[in-house]
Amino acid sequence: MMDWFNTWLRSPDDNDGLVQYLVEITGMPARVIRSDQEVAAMRKEQQEAAAAQQSQEQDMQNSEQARNVAPLLQALQANQGAAE
Numbered sequence: 001m002m003d004w005f006n007t008w009l010r011s012p013d014d015n016d017g018l019v020q021y022l023v024e025i026t027g028m029p030a031r032v033i034r035s036d037q038e039v040a041a042m043r044k045e046q047q048e049a050a051a052a053q054q055s056q057e058q059d060m061q062n063s064e065q066a067r068n069v070a071p072l073l074q075a076l077q078a079n080q081g082a083a084e
Contacts, residue, residue, distance in 0.1 A: 016039070023033055034042070 019033075022028070
């Protein structure tokens with residue numbers, strides 16, 4: 001049933017192909033469609049923002065782990081000092 005549609009797409013994840021297909025069949029004017037360069041720039045910005053978010057989350061996890069380990073290290077150091 002969807003064979004005609006799937007043959008248009010290069011892969012099931014080909015959203016660009018889907019958009020291009022919809023533009024062609026609806027006759028949408030080119031001025032309302034983003035250029036390939038605009039789309040690439042937007043995707044790059046999104047990837048950079050996601051990477052920055054992931055880095056920030058990792059930094060927060062590392063900070064929390066360091067806070068959790070600090071009392072243990074202090075206790076170990078105190079025990080070493082008392083044993084000497």
